[in-house]
Amino acid sequence: MSINIVCLPGDGIGPEVTESVISVLNAVADKFKLEINIDQQLIGGAAIDATGDPLPAKTVSACQNADAVFLGAIGGPKWDDPNAKVRPEQGLLRLRSAMGVFSNIRPLTVFPELVDASPLKPKVLEGVDFIVVRELTGGIYFGDKHRGENFATDECRYSVEEIERITKVACELAMQRGKKITSVDKANVLETSRLWREVVTKLVSQNYPEIKLEHQLVDSCAMKMIQNPAHFDVVLTENMFGDILSDEASVLAGSMGLLASSSIGEGSGLFEPIHGSAPDIAGQGIANPYASILSAAMMLRWLNYLAEADAIETAVKSSIASGILTRDLKSESEIKTHQVTHAVIQNL
Amino acid sequence: MSINIVCLPGDGIGPEVTESVISVLNAVADKFKLEINIDQQLIGGAAIDATGDPLPAKTVSACQNADAVFLGAIGGPKWDDPNAKVRPEQGLLRLRSAMGVFSNIRPLTVFPELVDASPLKPKVLEGVDFIVVRELTGGIYFGDKHRGENFATDECRYSVEEIERITKVACELAMQRGKKITSVDKANVLETSRLWREVVTKLVSQNYPEIKLEHQLVDSCAMKMIQNPAHFDVVLTENMFGDILSDEASVLAGSMGLLASSSIGEGSGLFEPIHGSAPDIAGQGIANPYASILSAAMMLRWLNYLAEADAIETAVKSSIASGILTRDLKSESEIKTHQVTHAVIQNL
Numbered sequence A, B: 001m002s003i004n005i006v007c008l009p010g011d012g013i014g015p016e017v018t019e020s021v022i023s024v025l026n027a028v029a030d031k032f033k034l035e036i037n038i039d040q041q042l043i044g045g046a047a048i049d050a051t052g053d054p055l056p057a058k059t060v061s062a063c064q065n066a067d068a069v070f071l072g073a074i075g076g077p078k079w080d081d082p083n084a085k086v087r088p089e090q091g092l093l094r095l096r097s098a099m100g101v102f103s104n105i106r107p108l109t110v111f112p113e114l115v116d117a118s119p120l121k122p123k124v125l126e127g128v129d130f131i132v133v134r135e136l137t138g139g140i141y142f143g144d145k146h147r148g149e150n151f152a153t154d155e156c157r158y159s160v161e162e163i164e165r166i167t168k169v170a171c172e173l174a175m176q177r178g179k180k181i182t183s184v185d186k187a188n189v190l191e192t193s194r195l196w197r198e199v200v201t202k203l204v205s206q207n208y209p210e211i212k213l214e215h216q217l218v219d220s221c222a223m224k225m226i227q228n229p230a231h232f233d234v235v236l237t238e239n240m241f242g243d244i245l246s247d248e249a250s251v252l253a254g255s256m257g258l259l260a261s262s263s264i265g266e267g268s269g270l271f272e273p274i275h276g277s278a279p280d281i282a283g284q285g286i287a288n289p290y291a292s293i294l295s296a297a298m299m300l301r302w303l304n305y306l307a308e309a310d311a312i313e314t315a316v317k318s319s320i321a322s323g324i325l326t327r328d329l330k331s332e333s334e335i336k337t338h339q340v341t342h343a344v345i346q347n348l
Ligand SMILES: CC(C)[C@H](C(=O)O)[C@@H](O)C(=O)O
Pocket: A089, A092, A093, A243, B188, B189, B219
């Protein structure tokens, strides 16, 4: 058995957490007698520096032919000029499009060890366990953009088909969980949201009669996610609202340092930690690799290597429980990235 | 001296809180020997029921000719069909446009009495005191909307002039406070955001060199507002992001029941509580009128009746301190709307 993985280290702490993922994957391969082939490719700022292009053609074809792709992080102040012709983020957006990964899935679990680190009261966090399903290759992210002499425009566009396929993903997830979907839109203002609401309502009622569907406006959802996060099971939303709400949701967990995400579609999947490139701590060897390691576990689970995924998750839990926490999780800790990697591998 | 106020009760609990505002304004008029003329007009669902139009022409001209306008709340399940030709919200959006109130200003103060009611830990709430300045008559709210056979579109459009005038409002506010502006956009994805960032940067550096300006992406702002809300002084943003972020911010306060907002531009201003029409409790006489009464104080302050505004705010504070709290502020309370009104008037 062999698995072909493309790793995209990217920028900032990306290379450091990717190194950690590669070590863990190699250890898993040893333990489970698997062949895991890892091919590293360029993306983001690193790719701009090397080739002038944030997503070289070679990276695209490698990703399209891989079984799955792991991405570290992209972007940083070096490439941040809003007027620059090429930006790291374009690499990520084009990759999502090229891979056809139209659904971004972010589970939100609150680790008991981190309740203290959350800005929310422990009572509010009781029973919080939901998933944000964000449409990832449509909407205002990919619509026409225009700059006139004294104005600018961005078009938000959604087709029925784009809404249907992401709704199906949310429904399949909901059926394995609490059978409840909160679809988020701004139907009192936007035409795309009214279409969204219609299509979601029709698809769920015709094909998933067991699912309890509710609609919520994005502004009130932004409140409820903090006031009563235990209310949610599966949150389904479009690209821009999903970007905002899934980042907001991540705060509940106390740290982004444990949150993984997967982006899937029809071909290979893309797995990444939800934290960014953290340029302020890059290169110091102190980045927290847990979210990346958990993204790798998510990747193996998606590839149907369930025992391997379980092993990684259990090893991460043991390492956390034994206090192997980087500075972002425990103030004044001096634990380094490689020590976390080592602990996880030991616990495998 | 006479002041001409238009009151728009609207829907749900709107009429109940408006009644409270009218009583308080009348009491202020008595006490300060002012003439306050109050003209009630239709808007929203109530206007649809009476005239078929959520914003009758008579309401528009009354509002344009008033010194200031107070709005209760609009909308409710009765008019919620997303396919309806007329919707209550259209009335509000058209009113904002007709009155030219391009800036929505929402101060976020945490009342000590409500720290317990906030989902956030008291430590996180220490020193929180910021203002959200939201552009209110542009962006995707007012751009072209289109429904095709299998798709829908909404256009987000901003002109340089629209960005400049709202930035000036934020700068003037910042100069009276901490001289710090956090401008929120999604410049790594949207063309309108790149224009936004350019225009804000240029205007602030050329005209307000004392102001410390920072730019933040909307997704990370949604996190920071919960993680470290004391960071903010003046948050400046476009219409859609402002809708989401200002609602999210309101959660910090423990209840929306004390939060007022003003929408101002070149003519008369529009003042409203930030809570909605709360159809679930409408008609029961238990709505919390504090946010509305505080909106009326904000209105008098804007009209330069400072002693009158102070008097209302002090009366509200005393009433709250003496425990006159409706159910939303104190569970199982049986205090009614008219009792709050009465207490505030007594304390004037
Ligand atoms: C980097 C940026 C373009 C991206 C997005 O907005 O989608 C990021 O915020 C994310 O959520 O993955």
